[in-house]
Amino acid sequence: MKMKYTAPLRGELSIPGDKSISHRSIMFGALANGTTEVTNFLTGADCLSTIACFRQMGIDISLEENSQGGHVLVHGKGLHGLSAPSAILDAGNSGTTVRLLSGILAGQAFDSTITGDASIQKRPMKRIMTPLLAMNADVSSLNGNGCAPLLIRGKKLRGTHYNSPVASAQVKSCVLLAGLYADGITSVTEPAVSRNHSELMLRYFGADLRTGEEAKDQAHSKAAVSGGFTVSISPEPVLTGQKVRVPGDISSAAYFIAAALLVPGSELLLKNVGINPTRDGMLRVCQAMGADITLLNEDHSGAEPCADLLVRSSDLKAVEIGGSLIPTLIDELPILAVLAAFADGTTVIRDASELRVKESDRIAVMTENLTRIGCPVEAAADGMIITGGQPLHGAVIDPHKDHRIAMSFAVAALACAGETEILDADCVKISYPRFYQDLATLCG
Secondary structure: OOEOOOOEEEEEEOOOOOHHHHHHHHHHHOOOEEEEEEEEOOOOOHHHHHHHHHHHHOOOEEEEEOOOOOEEEEEEEOOOOOOOOOOOOOOOOHHHHHHHHHHHOOOOEEEEEEEEOOOOOOOOHHHHHHHHHHHOOOOEEEOOOOOOOOEOOOOEEEEEEEEEOOHHHHHHHHHHHHHHHEEOOOEEEEOOOOOOOOHHHHHHHHOOEEEHHHHHHHHOOOHHHOOOOOEEEOOOOOOHHHHHOOOOOOHHHHHHHHHHHHHOOOOEEEEEEOOOOOOOOHHHHHHHHOOEEEEEEEEEOOOOOOEEEEEEEOOOOOOOOOHHHHHHOHHHHHHHHHHHHEEEEEEEEEOOOHHOOOOOHHHHHHHHHHHHHOOOOOEEEEEEEEEEEOOEEEEEEEOOOOOHHHHHHHHHHOOOOOOOEEHHHHHHHHOOHHHHHHHHHHHO
């Protein structure tokens, strides 16, 4: 895929459905009684992997694509309605599928094996195995390296309290989902707030889930709960099928926000974007950089708040990104690094060692490719130091098959002199199959 500097971006765009919420709508719908109807479902490869896994376990799921995104009907069979899969469950490139589904599988009355592609088989799974084993689960890494494939022998689980060393929505969600099948209250304490889509949706489907002081009061080992942010769940709820309208994914909107900010004269209206406060770090950082972003038509009536975003091109300045902000924008750090390359001054990204174990080592791959376009950048163990504001040029970009890095440098190409070539550009299908078409439309 070859790209180059563009004219101003104009118009409006409806952002595809949020990937995290799309995954969870299938999972929770499958465990509920009755039918769950999902609109604006993201039909990227990751979410389709989740559908495929639940179909293998006997759940009837229909999917139709239309101009408003995917329309899905999940015919749930209740908490104990899953059937043993006849083959290995394949999560493709989806870490969310492996980690959340492992929590569900741990409490089943059958054994299963779950794996994914070559990238997934390198991503760390001990972070979910440790709390699951503490709940009496039988989970093992078949290759003995703490990665997928995972063999999960279903067992009756024990309610517990887990102090998570990292703020991770995937770890937290895995433990809460296992807690649905435990013999008592299950609780998780994190050092910072991670995205809370599981909590919001579990409550929406009827689970008894508590947060904050209420959750701490319920925790098994109250002495172990100190500081942090705690959530707890009661076992064996009766979940009921619901209607789920998936808001636009702020992680996908981030690329168009950045494009409009970087290309002079641009003005974009991004429709129906999720602005959940556990996910809006991208907006907060952009505004700190001097971005002209206005929230319109804010809607807080549903479980997930959303708004239209009006974005105008802006002169940006460097910032520091770290601490409690990181869990709210972990997936947006590649595109924020691109913004930093064009901002005036030196941007420091820290406390983001999680980037090392995403679809690629995003610190290494971003450093490699920012250097290729002429940006001075220094990699750190937990982030990057990026000196921006210098003229940048097109280059051959190798995203290492990482969808977020490919999209980030497609945006960078719009503001670089000369032509940029992105290798393996089709990897964007993981989360945004229409990305290049939508970008071309706005640049036209």
